[in-house]
Amino acid sequence: MDEQTIFVLRRIFKKIPSRNIEDLLKNWNCLTADQLRALDYTRPKWTLVENIISFCEERRLNMKHITNLEMINRIENPDNDTWHSCQLVEPQDDALFVELTQFKEQLKAYLEGVIRHISIKIKKHEDEALWIRIAWGDNFSKPNHLKPTYVVHHLHTSYVFICNLMAKHKILLYQALVVSTKHGSIKDAHLSNRSLTAMRTLLLRHYQQVFPNNHSMILDEGNTYASHPCIEKEHAPHEERRDQLASEAFGDSPTPKLETAVYRLETRYRGNGKTTLSDKEELFRGVVKFSSTSLLHSLRHCVASGMVEGPVTPLLSAITQKGRNYFVITDKGPGVSS
Known part of the structure; x- marks a missing residue:
């Protein structure tokens, strides 16, 4: 493991509560069973992290493994950042027939075609959501894995959820999403929140609601009354x-x-x-x-x-x-x- 990979790994564990580390490592599945048993989770966090890093070096893990660890943690704890919603509009005739493999290939092809140094990782979650991690670089500098952009999208729906997107990368990501989903354009959906679950519930219409009728009346009774x-x-x-x-x-x-x-x-x-x-x-x-x-x-x-x-x-x-x-x-x- 090089210095940059170790530095990123430390930064990832810095944001993870000690009580979550054991389950996260099991889900990561990059350390051996003997290594997991050798870790003492009652020790101070900094000591535990140094032991984990030494085991990662023994396993010769690289940045690809480390970014996978970060994605697992982000998927399990999505409410640590503010998410912004966007809406895909003007779908093409074949937008409903876009497959996962096709989406991945076109998204990566577009972004890698306009930026020389970029890291893109796409993972499909159990709830059918596509989680996309993008570490941005440019034509001269390597991808910055400390400040990645995260994108969540359900194929064949019109909404996309994004966090940690810099203004200079906005038009590039938007165009990549438009191309890979076969839509005409994308616009702000004017909904932002820390709870990704709440946003998806509202926009993907999973929220059961009774809509008003034409006979709603204004209430004029008092707020409180005696119990009788x-x-x-x-x-x-x-x-x-x-x-x-x-x-x-x-x-x-x-x-x-x-x-x-x-x-x-x-x-x-x-x-x-x-x-x-x-x-x-x-x-x-x-x-x-x-x-x-x-x-x-x-x-x-x-x-x-x-x-x-x-x-x-x-x-x-x-x-x-x-x-x-x-x-x-x-x-x-x-x-x-x-």
Whole structure:
């Protein structure tokens, strides 16, 4: 093992909790059974890592083995980085017939054709997701394995999830995805989050949801009332209605774990008519951000408990219905930037 490989290996273990190392090494399957038994997982982490490195040197492992270890850890712990979603559009007639081998070959061929030094590794997970690790270099420097880009894509779906992508590599990756999936272009899906599972649940339509009907009514009852059988009976229909409104907006099943929703304002001050309150045509700009450890669960609880009136404003229900958590609000209404 050369110095760069050992350095990358140390950096990988630095990010892995000690309690996860044993299972990770077993899944990696690059050390012998005797070596795994010889490791003492009760020792300090730095000592354990040095022992692992010495065993890797005995096995003459290279960067290919080390990057495989990193991919296994990333697949098992995907929520350590912020993911951004993109949507493939304008599918060609044969887009549904793209096979895994064809996808791999075309993706690698395109990127290796425009960048001399690049490392691309593709692994198919048990849930049919394709995990792609790209270590970027250029025509003069070797791939940087310390800051790889990760891409997750389910073949024959229109969404792609990306993390750690630098701006200078964005157009290259986008074009490679368009070519290898046989689409016309790719665009921002305006959904970002640390939980990859939550994003896939929303965008791949695995989230069971009851959509609003045309008879939603605004609730005007109080938030609290005394506990009495007669009062409880009287308020039971209101509780059912609140639960219905909460389900219509955010579903009945456990909500996807989103942490934020951002609304960017680009509006003008206006009076009762259509005239602006200022002679200037400059826009009033601002940003409203909702944050919670589980934002959708918090919003659903607010509606179901009567803390807020229903029906839920489209600005909030659009998070689940459109699969977005970034919106731009203009004088024409809510939307997203182009």
